[in-house]
Amino acid sequence: MQPVATTFFFYFLSGLTLLSGVVVITRKNPVHSALALIFGLLAQAGLYLMLYAPFVAGVQIILYAGGIMVLFLFVIMLVNLERSQKEEQFNKQWLIGLLAAIALGALFIIVYVKGKSFFPVGMPQPIESNNTQEIGVMLYGQYMFAFEIASLLLLVAIIGAVVMAKKRI
Amino acid sequence: MAPIGTVHYLVVAAALFILGVIGVLTRRNVVIILMSIELILNAVNLNLVAFSRIWGLHGQVFAIFVITDAAAEAAVGLGILIAFFRNKETVNVDEIDLLKW
Amino acid sequence: MLDYITSYLGSNTTPGQAGNVFWALVYIMVVFGGISVAVMAMNWLERKALAHFQIRLGPMRVGPHGLLQPIADAIKLMTKEDIIPSEADKFVFWIAPLIILCASFAVYIVIPFGPTHAITDLNIGILFMLGVSSLSVLGVVMAGWASNSHYPLIGALRSSAQMVSYEVAMGMAVVSAILMTSLHGLGPYGVGVGTSGTGTLSMIGIVQAQYEQHVWFLFKFFPLGFIAFGIFAIAMVAETNRAPFDLPEAESELTAGFHTEYSGLRWSLFMLGEYAAMIAVSSIAVTLWLGGWYRPFPNTLIGDTWDLVFSLFPGFTLLALAAIAFVGVMRMPKHPYFRVQTIGLAGFGVVLGLIGLILFAPPVRDRIQDIFWFVAKVAGFMYLYIWYRATFPRYRFDQLMKVGWKVLLPIGIGVLILTAILGVVL
Numbered sequence: 001m002q003p004v005a006t007t008f009f010f011y012f013l014s015g016l017t018l019l020s021g022v023v024v025i026t027r028k029n030p031v032h033s034a035l036a037l038i039f040g041l042l043a044q045a046g047l048y049l050m051l052y053a054p055f056v057a058g059v060q061i062i063l064y065a066g067g068i069m070v071l072f073l074f075v076i077m078l079v080n081l082e083r084s085q086k087e088e089q090f091n092k093q094w095l096i097g098l099l100a101a102i103a104l105g106a107l108f109i110i111v112y113v114k115g116k117s118f119f120p121v122g123m124p125q126p127i128e129s130n131n132t133q134e135i136g137v138m139l140y141g142q143y144m145f146a147f148e149i150a151s152l153l154l155l156v157a158i159i160g161a162v163v164m165a166k167k168r169i
Numbered sequence: 170m171a172p173i174g175t176v177h178y179l180v181v182a183a184a185l186f187i188l189g190v191i192g193v194l195t196r197r198n199v200v201i202i203l204m205s206i207e208l209i210l211n212a213v214n215l216n217l218v219a220f221s222r223i224w225g226l227h228g229q230v231f232a233i234f235v236i237t238d239a240a241a242e243a244a245v246g247l248g249i250l251i252a253f254f255r256n257k258e259t260v261n262v263d264e265i266d267l268l269k270w
Numbered sequence: 271m272l273d274y275i276t277s278y279l280g281s282n283t284t285p286g287q288a289g290n291v292f293w294a295l296v297y298i299m300v301v302f303g304g305i306s307v308a309v310m311a312m313n314w315l316e317r318k319a320l321a322h323f324q325i326r327l328g329p330m331r332v333g334p335h336g337l338l339q340p341i342a343d344a345i346k347l348m349t350k351e352d353i354i355p356s357e358a359d360k361f362v363f364w365i366a367p368l369i370i371l372c373a374s375f376a377v378y379i380v381i382p383f384g385p386t387h388a389i390t391d392l393n394i395g396i397l398f399m400l401g402v403s404s405l406s407v408l409g410v411v412m413a414g415w416a417s418n419s420h421y422p423l424i425g426a427l428r429s430s431a432q433m434v435s436y437e438v439a440m441g442m443a444v445v446s447a448i449l450m451t452s453l454h455g456l457g458p459y460g461v462g463v464g465t466s467g468t469g470t471l472s473m474i475g476i477v478q479a480q481y482e483q484h485v486w487f488l489f490k491f492f493p494l495g496f497i498a499f500g501i502f503a504i505a506m507v508a509e510t511n512r513a514p515f516d517l518p519e520a521e522s523e524l525t526a527g528f529h530t531e532y533s534g535l536r537w538s539l540f541m542l543g544e545y546a547a548m549i550a551v552s553s554i555a556v557t558l559w560l561g562g563w564y565r566p567f568p569n570t571l572i573g574d575t576w577d578l579v580f581s582l583f584p585g586f587t588l589l590a591l592a593a594i595a596f597v598g599v600m601r602m603p604k605h606p607y608f609r610v611q612t613i614g615l616a617g618f619g620v621v622l623g624l625i626g627l628i629l630f631a632p633p634v635r636d637r638i639q640d641i642f643w644f645v646a647k648v649a650g651f652m653y654l655y656i657w658y659r660a661t662f663p664r665y666r667f668d669q670l671m672k673v674g675w676k677v678l679l680p681i682g683i684g685v686l687i688l689t690a691i692l693g694v695v696l
Contacts, residue, residue, distance in 0.1 A: 010173045014181040021185050021208050025192035030200045031362060031415060037204050038408060044211055051178065053218050056229050056236075058397035060214075063236050066404030068207065068243050070434060073411045075247040076200055077423070079254045084261065090195050091263055097194030101187055108183045112176070119175045119223075126222065129393050131229075132471055138230050150237050157241035161248035 010050060016043040028085045030076045034069060041065045052125070055132045178219035185212035197261040203246050210239045284474070286379075286390020297389045301378050309545040310340040316656050323660035334615035335598060350534030355418050358531070362416035367532065367539035369409035374543045376402045377550040382474045384563050384640030395473040396444060399554055400437075403509070406547060407433045410528050413540075417531035425527030428667055429511055429518035435674035436508040436515075442682030443502040446689045447558040450487050450495065451479040453693055477562030484569040486561040491692050498685050499559040501678050503654075506551040508674065510544060512655055514662035515670055552651035553644075560647050563640035581635045584642040588626030595619030 020040030024033045041064045048057035091097075139147055185208055192205025214232045221228025253265060285293035314329075318336060321328030329336030354363060380395040382388040392398050407430045414426020452469030470476065480487055487495045508515040511527075519527035529540045556562060565580045596619045602612045629638055665673070 006173055010177065014177075017181065018184055018188070021188035024204055024208060025188060025196065025201065027201075029359070030198060030204075031359065031412070033201050033204055035362065035365070035412070037207065040208070041211065044215060047178070047181075047215060048218055050173075051218050051222050053221065053229050053232075054392070054394045055397070056214075056218055056232050058394045058401055059233055059236055061401035062397070062404060063240055064207075064211075066401055066407065067434075068240050070407050070411065070430065071243060071247060072200065072204065073408065073415070074427070074430075075251060077411070077415055077427070078251060079200070079260050081258070081260065084198065084259070087197075087261070089197060091197045094195040098191060100194060101191045104190060105183075105187050108187070112180065112183070116176055124223065131226075132394060132397075133469075134226055135229060135233070138226055139233070143230055143234075146234060150234055153241050154237065157244050161244040164245075164248035164252045 006050065009046070013043045013046045013050070016040070017047065028089055030080065031073070034072050034076060037072075038065055038069050041069065053131065055135050175219055175223060178215060182212045182215040182219065185209075185215065197263055199250050199260050199262055199265075200247075202262065203243060203250075206246075207239060207243065210235060284382075284386055284388045284391045286388075286392075294389055297387075301381075301389065302375070305375070305378065305546055305549065306542075308549060309542055310344070312545050312549070312652060313340045313343065313541075315652070316659075319653070319656045320660050323657075334602075334611040334618070337615075337618065344538065347534050347538040352536065353531075353533045355531050358418045359416045362412050366409050366413035366416055367536050367543065369412065370406045370543040371539055371546070373402055373405040373409065374546040374550060377547075377554075380473050381550065381553045382477060382557060382562060383644050385474060385478075387563075387641060388474060391472050391474045393470070393472045393475075396448060396471045396476070396554075396558075399473075399550075400441060400444065403547065403550065404434075404437055406543070407437075409543075413532070414528040417528070419531055422528045422530045425518045425530070429528055432511070432515060432518065432667075432670055432674070433509055435671060436505040436678070439501055439674060439678035439682050440505040440509060442679065442686055443498045443505065444554075444558065446494070446498045446682070446686045447487050447502075448476070449686070449689050449693055450483075450490050451476050453483065473557050473562075477557055477564065480561050481564055481568060486559060488559040488561075491689060491696075494685055494689050494692065495559065497681065498689070499555070501682050501685070502555055502559070505674075505678060506555060507655065507658060508670070509551060510547045512544075512548065513659035514665050516659075517664055517667050517670065548655060549648060549652065552648045552655075555651065556644065556647045563644040565639065565643050581639055582630070583646075584638050585626045585629040585635070587642075587646070588622055588629060592619045592623035592626055595622060 017040050020036040020043065023036035024040070027033045027036070041060060045057040045060045045065070048054075048060060189205045189208035189212060192208065193202050196202055196205065214235050217228040217232045217235070219228075221232070250260070254260065257264065257267075259265070285291075285297055314336065317339065318328040329339040332339045332342045354360060377399050379389045380392055380398055382391070410426050410433065411430045414422045414424075414429075417423070448469055448471060470479065483490070488499050489495060507513075511519055519529070529537055532540060561568075565583075567576075571580075595615055599612055599616045599619060602608050602615065628634055
């Protein structure tokens with residue numbers, strides 16, 4: 001199947017992602033930031049689809065947009081104070097933080113200029129019909145140990161979150 | 170326009186990373202800082218998946234692990250926030266200074 | 271141009287896979303229109319069926335036997351005043367029903383009404399379905415939050431906690447059904463011979479796997495398929511906030527839960543999203559366990575005569591509905607006030623009969639088979655939803671969460687493990 005209008009979708013989706021990133025870091029109301037982050041995550045799932053990674057796109061929608069953001073919205077509802085939205089939003093070191101980020105950006109630009117020619121211009125079109133099967137084979141074969149450790153990590157996180165958020169231990 | 174290559178995706182990921190770093194360094198609200206950390210993790214994921222298109226499926230497997238870890242970290246971070254919020258009714262990082270002398 | 275349009279017909283892939291944007295748009299329009307009509311019919315059927323369960327008549331006045339009641343409801347809702355609570359977050363208040371609606375309708379992209387009658391056949395179909403239907407939780411949370419009132423907030427928190435809990439159990443049941451797709455063979459229970467196939471996540475692939483294994487996944491590894499189907503059936507009722515799991519929107523408990531503050535057309539968007547989600551998850555259940563679009567016994571009762579017998583079912587179903595309409599006409603009171611209703615019902619019966627007769631014609635008969643059997647199975651599920659609502663008392667919220675986490679999830683994991691073991695061993 002030939003991809004359709006790759007250029008338009010790339011610019012549209014990446015513009016949506018970056019716009020949502022800007023909205024996340026500049027809103028006073030954390031609910032608006034969370035909403036913008038949801039749109040950004042969905043746009044990023046679209047970018048993954050364009051990169052012929054359908055399984056990662058599906059996992060992103062289920063886990064990130066449907067799981068982590070629900071968690072964020074719950075906690076925002078629990079800790080949201082009207083007072084905090086009327087206070088100062090940016091902390092005292094905002095100028096130094098911005099300068100540090102700009103320095104990092106300059107570093108990225110230097111890397112881009114020097115390394116741009118390293119990559120081929122077009123990209124190969126991998127087959128995506130057995131992407132899930134291959135990821136499954138790799139996850140349960142080569143990366144089995146990491147898989148088990150990740151499940152243990154999730155168990156620890158669950159227990160830790162429950163213990164920390166309880167009223168009395 | 171040139172056909173979309175790997176470099177385009179890397180530039181988007183770098184821009185997203187910088188936005189996340191700005192969010193972490195300049196905001197006072199803890200929840201928004203945690204959301205900026207999610208932006209940083211997403212930028213890294215985009216990088217991994219963009220490279221996996223030319224260099225094999227290892228990048229996508231790593232991206233799945235990163236998403237899993239982001240879930241665990243968000244859960245623990247928000248748990249800490251709730252536990253702290255019970256002590257002192259604030260969500261600003263400037264005011265979480267109980268150990269300062 | 272005409273060649274381009276007709277070149278798709280007769281192809282054996284879905285329009286999305288063939289890259290045919292025009293036909294994909296046509297399918298999208300047809301599915302969208304079909305779902306909207308189905309939601310209105312479902313609204314009417316729910317009120318009539320609930321009423322008959324409770325030995326009363328239900329809406330009778332608006333059209334003949336209340337057939338025009340959904341239209342009257344729609345007009346009423348559209349002309350109501352649109353109230354937004356003061357101090358409510360206007361943008362989030364506006365966007366919450368849209369998120370629920372988009373999440374519910376986006377599932378229809380992958381639902382197969384036939385071997386080529388899906389909008390597209392993503393090769394991660396089931397994953398997409400699970401992910402998109404979990405986005406409706408976000409809409410619920412935002413609707414409750416933006417209303418700036420305590421009843422909606424508690425209702426939204428309860429509703430979203432319930433939806434998230436039952437999503438996990440639903441995922442376990444779905445994964446055990448996907449495991450069964452990787453067994454190709456014709457031994458007993460459809461396994462055994464040449465079990466080296468790879469499974470598939472695509473919806474059309476799942477139905478084809480059921481056809482190749484000569485067994486509906488409902489009956490596979492009996493009773494494991496049945497238990498997995500039972501878990502999914504219970505979880506899907508809880509996922510769509512329907513009785514008996516409808517504490518978050520029950521009137522006697524929480525006024526109306528997360529959509530208390532929504533009035534008029536905004537509330538109708540919630541209702542549309544809820545019914546669309548019901549039909550969507552029922553379609554998923556039909557695809558995964560009940561054999562999708564295949565007629566009963568597609569492998570054992572083969573041959574031209576059996577094909578003919580089963581292809582007469584659509585026509586007979588519609589003729590039976592027309593006959594019921596004519597019986598209703600006979601029983602209408604012979605008073606001049608009822609003349610318009612009698613003529614209306616008779617006209618409706620005539621239209622149904624004509625459609626039934628058209629469905630007997632051979633060229634239509636062969637093509638309508640798949641869609642008819644799929645819709646018939648989903649309609650059965652819709653009737654089950656209404657039956658549950660009329661019959662079961664409501665679960666209290668802590669009982670609801672207990673069932674979700676302590677009963678369904680362990681049973682789901684157990685079914686998954688046993689299915690995996692049996693799939694390898696057998």
